[in-house]
Amino acid sequence: MASFDASRLILGVETSCDETAAAVVEGGNRILSSVVASQVDVHHPYGGVVPELAARKHIEAIFPTVHGAIERAGISPEDLYGVAATRGPGLIGALLVGFSFAKSYAYARNLPFIGVNHLEGHIGSVFLSDDPPDFPFAALLASGGHTGIYKVSGHTQFQLLGQTRDDAAGEAYDKVAKMLGLGYPGGRIIDELARKGDPEKIRFPRIYLDREKFDFSFSGLKTAVGRYIGANEKDLEDQIPDIAAGFQEAVVDVLTEKILLGAQKSGCRHLAIVGGVAANGRLRERVTEAARKQGIGVHIPPISLCGDNAAMIAGAGYHRLEKGERDSLASDVYSRAM
Ligand code: KG4
Ligand code: ZN
Numbered sequence: 400m401a402s403f404d405a406s407r408l409i410l411g412v413e414t415s416c417d418e419t420a421a422a423v424v425e426g427g428n429r430i431l432s433s434v435v436a437s438q439v440d441v442h443h444p445y446g447g448v449v450p451e452l453a454a455r456k457h458i459e460a461i462f463p464t465v466h467g468a469i470e471r472a473g474i475s476p477e478d479l480y481g482v483a484a485t486r487g488p489g490l491i492g493a494l495l496v497g498f499s500f501a502k503s504y505a506y507a508r509n510l511p512f513i514g515v516n517h518l519e520g521h522i523g524s525v526f527l528s529d530d531p532p533d534f535p536f537a538a539l540l541a542s543g544g545h546t547g548i549y550k551v552s553g554h555t556q557f558q559l560l561g562q563t564r565d566d567a568a569g570e571a572y573d574k575v576a577k578m579l580g581l582g583y584p585g586g587r588i589i590d591e592l593a594r595k596g597d598p599e600k601i602r603f604p605r606i607y608l609d610r611e612k613f614d615f616s617f618s619g620l621k622t623a624v625g626r627y628i629g630a631n632e633k634d635l636e637d638q639i640p641d642i643a644a645g646f647q648e649a650v651v652d653v654l655t656e657k658i659l660l661g662a663q664k665s666g667c668r669h670l671a672i673v674g675g676v677a678a679n680g681r682l683r684e685r686v687t688e689a690a691r692k693q694g695i696g697v698h699i700p701p702i703s704l705c706g707d708n709a710a711m712i713a714g715a716g717y718h719r720l721e722k723g724e725r726d727s728l729a730s731d732v733y734s735r736a737m
Contacts, residue, residue, distance in 0.1 A: 403431060405478040409720070410504070411713025412465065412482070414497030414542070415489025415517050416425075417448045418706070419460035423472035423479075424713035427554070427721075428526050432471035433703075436460045446577045453470045454492030468667040468709070476508055483716020486514030486726075487733035488532065488544065493735075494732040502728050513716045514726045517707075518545055518637050518736060522557060523718070524700045524711035525671040534699040536669035537662035538688070539654060541676035543569035543584070547611045547734060548661040551671075554718035560661050561613020568650055568676045571617040575624050575646050579608055589643045590679050596644030601627065603649040613661055620646065647681055655685045662695050669696040678705040 413420040422433040438456045484501030505512035535552045547562035577583020606616040662670045690697045
C-alpha cells in the first residue's frame, strides 16, 4: 500500500452538475483516488442536463462513490484530516446532495469541513498535474457554465480579468452540437468531428469585442452557425465536419488571443488552461504553440482532470483548511458565481 501523511489527507466531494465525484488527495496535490460517476447517459436523450434527474441520480450514487474513493485510496475514514465539498456555483438540487452528505460525513467523524467554489476547484486542478505553474499565472477557465480569464497570485487569490458576455465556451459547443443533432455533451463530439473537417472552409465570426481588453462573446457565433445550418439543410450531412471545424476554429481563435493577452498584460510568464473545454485538442495545441512563441510557459492538466472531478475540490479545500478556514454545518450552497 502507498504511504501517506494522514495529517494532510482531504476527502473531496463534487456534485454541482451531472457527475457524482469523490476523491482523496494528500497535501493539495497528490491524488490517492478519484472516482467520477458520470450521468451522461441519463441526460443524453434530452440534449442537456435535466436538474431534477441529476439530483435524483446523485442521491443514488453519492454513497458508493464516496466509499469507492476511500477504498481505492487504501485508507480508512479515521485517517482523514478534513472534508471539502463543492458549495457552488451549480444546480442547487445537485449541489445539495454532495454538500449535505459531506457535512454529515465530517460531523460524524468530527473532521473540519470546508465548502469550495467550483471555479476555484477548476483553477486549482493544474496543481494536481506533474507540471504545476509558478505564481503568478494567467488562467483560462473554460467550462460548460463559465468562461473567463483570471490572474492567479496564490492558491486562494484570484482576479477575474475578463469573461464571456453571454454563452460559456462549453455551452456554445453543446448548443452547436444540439443544432447539428450530435447529442450531449457536444464538446468532445465536435472536437473529434472537427479533425475530419477543414477549419478554413466556412468562416464563422470571431467576437473579440475590445482587442485590448479581456471580455469576449460567443452568442453571435452560435447564431451564425444556426443560420448556416438553416441555409444548408439539403446537404448538411456532408458538411458537418467542416461546420464543426469552422466553429471550433472561431472559438479557439478567440480564447487563444484572450488568454495570451491576459498573460502579457498581467505580467505573467506562465499560463494555465482548465475546465471541461481544456480537454479540447485544438485549444491545447493552439495555446501551446502561441505561448511558446512568446516564451510563456503553458500548464494544462491531464484530460481526466479537465472535466468535473472531486480531486480538484479536495486540492482547493486543502489550501483553505491549511489557512485555518472552516465552514459551519449551517452553511448553504449557492447557484451563481460569487
Ligand atoms: O468543467 P465541466 O466538466 O463542467 C462545468 O463546470 O460546466 O465542463 C463541461 C463542458 C461541456 O460543455 C462539454 O461539452 C465541454 O466541457 N467539453 C469540451 C470537450 N470536452 C468537454 N469542449 C470542447 N472540447 C472537448 N474535448
Ligand atoms: Zn466544472
